Amino acid sequence: MTFEKTARYSPYQTIDRVDWARRSDDAMLHVFEQDMDALRGMNEPLNIKEITEVYVPLSRLINFYVKAAQELYAATSSFLGSTVHKVPYIIGIAGSVAVGKSTTARVLQRLLSAWPDHPRVDLVTTDGFLYPNSVLESRQLMNRKGFPESYDIRGLMHFLAEVKSGRERVSAPVYSHLEYDVLPGQRQWVESPDIVIVEGINVLQVKQRPEREDAVFVSDFFDFSIYVDAKEHDLRQWYIERFKRLRATAFQDEDSFFHRYASLSDEESVQMATYIWNTINKPNLVENIRPTRYRANLILEKGKDHFVKSVQLRKI
Numbered sequence: 663m664t665f666e667k668t669a670r671y672s673p674y675q676t677i678d679r680v681d682w683a684r685r686s687d688d689a690m691l692h693v694f695e696q697d698m699d700a701l702r703g704m705n706e707p708l709n710i711k712e713i714t715e716v717y718v719p720l721s722r723l724i725n726f727y728v729k730a731a732q733e734l735y736a737a738t739s740s741f742l743g744s745t746v747h748k749v750p751y752i753i754g755i756a757g758s759v760a761v762g763k764s765t766t767a768r769v770l771q772r773l774l775s776a777w778p779d780h781p782r783v784d785l786v787t788t789d790g791f792l793y794p795n796s797v798l799e800s801r802q803l804m805n806r807k808g809f810p811e812s813y814d815i816r817g818l819m820h821f822l823a824e825v826k827s828g829r830e831r832v833s834a835p836v837y838s839h840l841e842y843d844v845l846p847g848q849r850q851w852v853e854s855p856d857i858v859i860v861e862g863i864n865v866l867q868v869k870q871r872p873e874r875e876d877a878v879f880v881s882d883f884f885d886f887s888i889y890v891d892a893k894e895h896d897l898r899q900w901y902i903e904r905f906k907r908l909r910a911t912a913f914q915d916e917d918s919f920f921h922r923y924a925s926l927s928d929e930e931s932v933q934m935a936t937y938i939w940n941t942i943n944k945p946n947l948v949e950n951i952r953p954t955r956y957r958a959n960l961i962l963e964k965g966k967d968h969f970v971k972s973v974q975l976r977k978i
């Protein structure tokens with residue numbers, strides 16, 4: 663008996679950067695020209711080459727998907743004879759701490775809302791659904807911030823269910839990185855959006871009571887999801903760099919939770935950031951975040967300096 667070597671099947675097709683950049687087009691870049699100035703003014707670390715070659719094609723693909731989803735929804739409504747009401751398209755963005763989720767989300771928000779039909783795009787981060795420090799302290803979870811047990815997942819699911827049911831005004835709690843805590847009494851309002859981007863390390867996790875057959879997961883509310891990926895040593899480096907930058911800026915503020923780190927030397931900052939990375943964020947990446955990578959519809963693979971090397975797009 664002979665065994666034929668079969669090629670390993672992957673549910674993803676990999677598109678290298680050069681090919682991906684071709685998925686943009688001149689007419690479309692023209693549409694974005696005015697917005698490029700606004701993007702430059704947003705003080706984002708991305709350069710224009712990265713935006714035009716990676717993020718503009720991504721926004722183009724998502725724009726196609728949003729239109730297709732709206733048509734599908736209208737077809738179902740017509741079949742059922744029900745009235746069509748607006749249901750927001752929800753995009754999840756996952757990935758490690760410091761991989762650039764918030765940056766990607768803000769740039770996508772800007773690009774998607776610049777499309778000719780000007781969809782209203784809201785952005786929510788799951789940080790707001792972390793339990794307040796007082797709760798984390800009482801449960802001895804302060805060193806587990808970001809781990810599944812540190813989030814009010816029920817609150818997040820309730821928020822998403824309300825958004826997806828088409829409610830006009832829905833609110834979410836707000837987290838402050840400066841205060842390192844949820845801000846008491848503050849809410850962020852999401853009002854009749856066409857698209858909602860939900861960004862956070864935990865958005866593709868499925869650990870909540872998977873044993874129940876009627877279990878619903880955060881990602882069940884997503885129409886499209888992205889995992890931003892990078893090598894662990896790059897992530898650590900980006901985390902350390904962000905920590906050093908915060909020490910020189912935000913930590914100087916007396917209200918900052920980390921004000922005590924404001925006077926650290928460069929070397930001490932690297933040691934402190936490396937310690938936090940190795941004891942909290944890296945274990946969380948390995949145990950809870952990276953295993954969710956292949957649940958995403960699209961994976962952005964970053965190399966050194968946040969440069970996107972390739973894109974993996976789910977075939978089905």
Ligand SMILES: Nc1ncnc2c1ncn2[C@@H]1O[C@H](COP(=O)(O)OP(=O)(O)O)[C@@H](O)[C@H]1O
Nearest residue numbers: 707708758759760761762763764765900904968
């Ligand atoms: N595309 C990019 N190019 C250059 N720097 C980036 C890029 N995306 C993020 N960064 C930087 O990397 C760090 C982490 O990014 P951030 O968006 O805060 O990550 P996350 O939300 O995943 O924790 C920040 O210092 C940010 O300025």
Ligand SMILES: CC(C)(COP(=O)(O)O)[C@@H](O)C(=O)NCCC(=O)O
Nearest residue numbers: 758759760789807808863938942943
């Ligand atoms: C609040 C977070 C879990 C969320 O991460 P991010 O928004 O940076 O991706 C993270 O920033 C965090 O606070 N981690 C705990 C350890 C630390 O202080 O970095």
